[in-house]
Amino acid sequence: MPINISNCSFSYRRGLPVLQQLSISFEPGATVLLGPNGAGKSTLMGIAATALKPKTGEIGLGTVTAVGRSAVREYRRRVGWLPQQVRPVAGLRVREQVAYGGWLKGMSRGAAWDASAGALAKVRMSQLADRRSAELSGGQLRRLGIAQALVHDAEVVLLDEPTAGLDPSQRSAFRKLLAELQDAVSFIVSTHQTEDLAASYRSVVVLDQGRVRYQGSIGEFLGRVPAGVSEERRAEAAYSELVVEEA
Numbered sequence: 001m002p003i004n005i006s007n008c009s010f011s012y013r014r015g016l017p018v019l020q021q022l023s024i025s026f027e028p029g030a031t032v033l034l035g036p037n038g039a040g041k042s043t044l045m046g047i048a049a050t051a052l053k054p055k056t057g058e059i060g061l062g063t064v065t066a067v068g069r070s071a072v073r074e075y076r077r078r079v080g081w082l083p084q085q086v087r088p089v090a091g092l093r094v095r096e097q098v099a100y101g102g103w104l105k106g107m108s109r110g111a112a113w114d115a116s117a118g119a120l121a122k123v124r125m126s127q128l129a130d131r132r133s134a135e136l137s138g139g140q141l142r143r144l145g146i147a148q149a150l151v152h153d154a155e156v157v158l159l160d161e162p163t164a165g166l167d168p169s170q171r172s173a174f175r176k177l178l179a180e181l182q183d184a185v186s187f188i189v190s191t192h193q194t195e196d197l198a199a200s201y202r203s204v205v206v207l208d209q210g211r212v213r214y215q216g217s218i219g220e221f222l223g224r225v226p227a228g229v230s231e232e233r234r235a236e237a238a239y240s241e242l243v244v245e246e247a
């Protein structure tokens, strides 16, 4: 069941409006969220994760509208989130931090501990399970964050720039993971990386200046460019046609 956002407006304190009356229903499967720096992608992800409260509008998942304490708790239980910044929890080892994430989402300690091993295996970090999370590299910390977003078996997982700082082999492992999991879990993934979109995603959303410029299937998106454009350049070309370049 996908996330539904209706009429959301949001501004940071004393700032200009970032989102104005934005409405979008995400499709099941994996959706890639593209857009230039400052387009509002992280803000939209923060709202979809209920970490940011919109000035107007509502977010929902299936029959749950995230309004009021118990509905928000229920919504959060069903949604996983990798924020743009992942921070190590002081004193915790990698597996403990992933389990802690599951416990915060309402799992029992035992279930969270058991699930943490599976989540670490998905991001190929089992061998780092006993390392202190404060001692991880930037890319490893990012993968720990992905494991935390996956640990509680959410229905929808929001990943904000999950491949930023990952080496090419880990990026390719991440794409495989998405392709494997998206029949069971819906993903919304914000990224600047347009390589191999067709193999990893079913849908594309392009956000620009806080507005949805485009929403469609990956086939429609890539089909927007002339037939002569090479496979590797198709996504970039389709994207460039839609967004306004910063002056």
Ligand SMILES: Nc1ncnc2c1ncn2[C@@H]1O[C@H](COP(=O)(O)OP(=O)(O)OP(=O)(O)O)[C@@H](O)[C@H]1O
Binding pocket: 012, 013, 015, 018, 035, 036, 037, 038, 039, 040, 041, 042, 043, 044
């Ligand atoms: N904490 C904040 N306080 C004030 N303004 C903010 C804050 N975070 C973001 N903004 C502003 O909100 C707008 C949208 O930012 P956001 O981070 O959502 O964009 P983005 O599409 O995720 O960008 P990027 O691709 O660079 O990560 C920008 O104009 C940004 O300057």
